[in-house]
Amino acid sequence: MTDGQTQATHGDAHVEGQQHPLGVYFKIWIWLFVLSAGSYAVDYFHVEGYLRWTLILIFMMAKAGLIVAVFMHMVWERLALIYAILAPPVFVLVFVALMTSEAGYTFLTRTIFFSGAS
Amino acid sequence: MSDTTATGSAHPTAKPGGVEGFVADWASDQRAFKGVPWGKAMMWIFLLSDTFIFSCFLLSYMTVRMSTTVDWPNPSEVFALSFGGDPIPLILIAIMTFILITSSGTMALAVNYGYRKNRKMTAILLVITAIFGATFVGMQAFEWSKLIADGVRPWGNPMGAPQFGATFFMITGFHGFHVSVGVLFLLIVARKVLKGEYDRGDKGFFTSRPGNYEHVEAMGLYWHFVDLVWVFIFAFFYLW
Numbered sequence: 401m402t403d404g405q406t407q408a409t410h411g412d413a414h415v416e417g418q419q420h421p422l423g424v425y426f427k428i429w430i431w432l433f434v435l436s437a438g439s440y441a442v443d444y445f446h447v448e449g450y451l452r453w454t455l456i457l458i459f460m461m462a463k464a465g466l467i468v469a470v471f472m473h474m475v476w477e478r479l480a481l482i483y484a485i486l487a488p489p490v491f492v493l494v495f496v497a498l499m500t501s502e503a504g505y506t507f508l509t510r511t512i513f514f515s516g517a518s
Numbered sequence: 519m520s521d522t523t524a525t526g527s528a529h530p531t532a533k534p535g536g537v538e539g540f541v542a543d544w545a546s547d548q549r550a551f552k553g554v555p556w557g558k559a560m561m562w563i564f565l566l567s568d569t570f571i572f573s574c575f576l577l578s579y580m581t582v583r584m585s586t587t588v589d590w591p592n593p594s595e596v597f598a599l600s601f602g603g604d605p606i607p608l609i610l611i612a613i614m615t616f617i618l619i620t621s622s623g624t625m626a627l628a629v630n631y632g633y634r635k636n637r638k639m640t641a642i643l644l645v646i647t648a649i650f651g652a653t654f655v656g657m658q659a660f661e662w663s664k665l666i667a668d669g670v671r672p673w674g675n676p677m678g679a680p681q682f683g684a685t686f687f688m689i690t691g692f693h694g695f696h697v698s699v700g701v702l703f704l705l706i707v708a709r710k711v712l713k714g715e716y717d718r719g720d721k722g723f724f725t726s727r728p729g730n731y732e733h734v735e736a737m738g739l740y741w742h743f744v745d746l747v748w749v750f751i752f753a754f755f756y757l758w
Contacts, residue, residue, distance in 0.1 A: 507584060
């Protein structure tokens with residue numbers, strides 16, 4: 401942490417803030433409403449099967465992307481911060497793969513040993 | 519990433535952008551997150567750790583739902599609510615989603631007005647955000663009591679797989695706790711804004727450093743994160 405000097409002059413820290421036109425936020429706000437309405441419509445109109453799951457994931461990722469990118473100002477940050485924050489969660493997918501196989505195995509043993517037992 | 523130099527820092531020399539900038543920033547043997555106040559960097563790192571906590575919750579939910587041999591209760595019916603007529607599926611959850619998004623919008627505006635040094639607007643928007651957050655928690659309390667009245671317990675329920683209750687109370691409870699803490703801090707920050715503590719640079723109670731409007735942005739990051747987590751809970755728990 402060698403940035404003590406930089407922080408001491410807190411005068412320039414004020415200039416570092418994210419400042420963007422309000423219109424951007426309103427646009428994203430409306431989009432979030434539309435996407436939420438979309439994902440609710442998936443349930444309301446009983447869309448089933450792969451189409452349901454695909455739509456849910458698309459709406460979810462779109463909403464998450466807009467929130468992180470604009471509301472949390474990620475598009476305006478430098479790559480040093482973007483990579484540090486957004487890269488690690490990707491590895492959760494490895495965990496997902498592990499647990500999917502583990503859950504399949506548990507399900508299999510349960511159907512073999514517990515079927516008809518209870 | 520060319521916007522960064524325009525909106526970001528006050529340093530006179532232009533820094534390289536893109537991947538070149540990423541390598542230069544991390545290899546520079548100095549502060550890596552250029553143009554990012556320390557409080558904001560710390561908030562991001564906290565949120566990263568929180569991401570893993572919620573990831574683990576949702577992952578364990580996925581695991582128990584995939585491995586149970588009993589049918590999972592249909593959330594569309596469990597969370598249906600009727601206003602006199604036919605029950606409308608998931609209506610309360612949908613309203614809660616819209617409330618949280620609305621609060622996210624007012625929070626974004628509060629951050630914006632904070633950097634414009636507009637004390638009154640910032641404080642008003644922060645309080646509005648807090649009210650929406652409190653409404654969300656209130657509706658969640660209603661939802662919990664309804665489910666408990668229906669016989670849902672962490673160890674079982676009349677509708678199907680017993681793991682339903684355990685994951686429901688765990689995930690939504692932890693999220694609701696995050697929202698509640700957020701409401702508390704929104705009110706604290708709103709009070710500090712209103713009293714002009716960020717204009718004078720008064721010291722905060724967590725730090726001896728002078729406070730400024732960057733705190734509002736860090737607060738905003740936390741609040742948007744709470745909204746973000748709800749997006750995933752809504753998709754995976756309620757809609758799936």
